[in-house]
Amino acid sequence: xxxxxxxxxxxxxxxxxxxxxxxxxxxxxxxxxxxxxxxxxxxxxxxxxxxxxxxxxxxxxxxxxxxxxxxxxxxxxxxxxxxxxxxxxxxxxxxxxxxxxxxxxxxxxxxxxxxxxxxxxxxxxxxxxxxxxxxxxxxxxxxxxxxxxxxxxxxxxxxxxxxxxxxxxxxxxxxxxxxxxxxxxxxxxxxxxxxxxxxxxxxxxxxxxxxxxxxxxxxxxxxxxxxxxxxxxxxxxxxxxxxxxxxxxxxxxxxxxxxxxxxxxxxxxxxxxxxxxxxxxxxxxxxxxxxxxxxxxxxxxxxxxxxxxxxxxxxxxxxxxxxxxxxxxxxxxxxxxxxxxxxxxxxxxxxxxxxxxxxxxxxxxxxxxxxxxxxxxxxxxxxxxxxxxxxxxxxxxxxxxxxxxxxxxx
Numbered sequence: 001x002x003x004x005x006x007x008x009x010x011x012x013x014x015x016x017x018x019x020x021x022x023x024x025x026x027x028x029x030x031x032x033x034x035x036x037x038x039x040x041x042x043x044x045x046x047x048x049x050x051x052x053x054x055x056x057x058x059x060x061x062x063x064x065x066x067x068x069x070x071x072x073x074x075x076x077x078x079x080x081x082x083x084x085x086x087x088x089x090x091x092x093x094x095x096x097x098x099x100x101x102x103x104x105x106x107x108x109x110x111x112x113x114x115x116x117x118x119x120x121x122x123x124x125x126x127x128x129x130x131x132x133x134x135x136x137x138x139x140x141x142x143x144x145x146x147x148x149x150x151x152x153x154x155x156x157x158x159x160x161x162x163x164x165x166x167x168x169x170x171x172x173x174x175x176x177x178x179x180x181x182x183x184x185x186x187x188x189x190x191x192x193x194x195x196x197x198x199x200x201x202x203x204x205x206x207x208x209x210x211x212x213x214x215x216x217x218x219x220x221x222x223x224x225x226x227x228x229x230x231x232x233x234x235x236x237x238x239x240x241x242x243x244x245x246x247x248x249x250x251x252x253x254x255x256x257x258x259x260x261x262x263x264x265x266x267x268x269x270x271x272x273x274x275x276x277x278x279x280x281x282x283x284x285x286x287x288x289x290x291x292x293x294x295x296x297x298x299x300x301x302x303x304x305x306x307x308x309x310x311x312x313x314x315x316x317x318x319x320x321x322x323x324x325x326x327x328x329x330x331x332x333x334x335x336x337x338x339x340x341x342x343x344x345x346x347x348x349x350x351x352x353x354x355x356x357x358x359x360x361x362x363x364x365x366x367x368x369x370x371x372x373x374x375x376x377x378x379x380x381x382x383x384x385x386x387x388x389x390x391x392x393x394x395x396x397x398x399x400x401x402x403x404x405x406x407x408x409x410x
Contacts, residue, residue, distance in 0.1 A: 315335060
């Protein structure tokens with residue numbers, strides 16, 4: 001009965017939002033209406049925060065075809081997976097804290113306030129008691145600044161080992177294309193780990209700056225530090241085999257010298273680049289190039305599980321993201337025999353392959369989900385009895401144990 005009552009309330013809000021009366025309210029009334037909708041938004045954020053940890057604990061997101069809890073939450077909230085992960089982290093912390101749980105039940109905090117409170121409480125237990133009185137009247141900036149002060153105090157009282165362990169848990173390296181051009185990134189790592197890298201990086205950067213300054217350059221040391229990092233990561237002078245870069249380009253763009261409407265010129269894993277940049281890369285020995293009007297990849301097949309290189313490249317071009325509708329994941333995609341499984345004689349050819357993210361691949365392999373259709377019309381079909389994420393995780397571990405035993409032999 002509770003769920004039906006809540007769904008009826010949502011339907012009522014939806015009717016009010018679509019009402020023609022909204023178009024005729026004056027400024028003062030519009031202010032009141034906006035305040036009511038802001039209250040609804042805050043209540044909704046509280047409800048999501050209270051319920052999401054239960055969904056995670058039960059693994060019920062897998063029953064509706066989502067590979068991760070963040071993917072599920074992002075799909076229902078219309079947010080990115082990163083924002084959904086932050087929301088889940090905050091919600092998990094909130095339900096474990098008496099003060100925050102009480103505030104959620106009262107609909108007192110917004111989603112942004114909840115993130116600030118949860119991060120402060122995680123770093124400085126007891127911080128919520130200091131911050132809650134500010135929620136009603138202080139600005140979000142004031143709340144964030146006070147939370148930052150409490151975290152700094154807590155860090156100062158922690159031992160060095162605890163601080164390092166915390167940093168290690170949250171270590172990451174990420175990058176994205178900048179709207180103004182180029183690639184922007186950030187990372188976080190332990191000071192000791194960085195100390196093993198920084199001297200060599202700065203030594204190489206200093207050498208590059210000396211050479212450049214002799215030629216009259218006055219660029220910053222930070223610029224040469226990036227050049228040094230790119231040199232080292234690119235394997236220049238190391239004697240090591242360099243990983244292949246995949247350039248996707250159509251022949252018309254190469255001929256014109258620029259990308260026209262509907263054209264393609266991009267580096268896999270990074271995004272669109274200019275044709276001039278592509279021509280620079282063409283001279284690199286580690287580059288693989290796929291030109292759109294080249295060989296008909298679908299005529300290439302193989303009887304083994306290994307995917308022929310041209311088929312693999314065409315698959316990357318066709319399936320830029322996980323093909324499950326609504327997923328959008330781009331990292332760590334796996335090629336799957338989507339129509340006829342390899343174990344049942346399925347051919348390793350383009351028409352029988354699709355790229356899936358790891359969680360959706362697990363749902364298909366261990367959870368009974370099926371992928372039907374084709375490019376532009378993929379459908380994610382649920383089994384008769386959808387399984388929880390916990391069941392799928394156990395099935396994956398069991399399959400890994402069996403596979404290891406088979407490889408090791410008697």
